[in-house]
Amino acid sequence: MTPVRAVLLALLFAVEILGLVAVAWWAVSLGGVLGVMVALAAVSAMAALWGLLAAPKANHRLRGLPLAAFMLAWFAVGAVCLAAVGHLWWGIALVAGFAATKGLLALTGGVSAPPAVQGQGPDIGQ
DSSP states (O other): OOHHHHHHHHHHHHHHHHHHHHHHHHHHTTOHHHHHHHHHHHHHHHHHHHHHHTSTTOTTOOOHHHHHHHHHHHHHHHHHHHHHTTOHHHHHHHHHHHHHHHHHHHHTTOSSOOHHHHSOOOOTTO
16 A cells, blocks of 8 residues: 555545544534434444445445445535535535545555455454
C-alpha cells in the first residue's frame, strides 16, 4: 500500500467518524436526557448499519451501486443533522469530503480495503 493510499484510508475513516459526530450533535441538541438517549440510540444504529452493510469485513457487505447508494445516504443523514443544528455548509462539506476521498481512492487503485483487512483474519486459538 502506498503512503498516499494509507493517508486516504485514514481520512475516509475520519470522515466516517465525523458522520457519527454529526448525528450525535443533532440528537444532543434536542436537550436533556432525551437528547442524550436519542444520541446514544442514533449513533448506535448508524454504526451498526455501517458495520453490517459497508464495513470492509462485514459478512453481508453491499457491493457496487447498492453500496454507493447506502454510503451516500449514510453521509446524507449526517449532513441533514448538521443542517438541522445550523451548519448547512459543514453538512455539504461532510458529503463532499466523503465523495472526494472515495474518488481519490478510486484513482489510486480502487476503493476496497487494504489486503490485510480483506482476509478472514487470524485463526484465533489455532
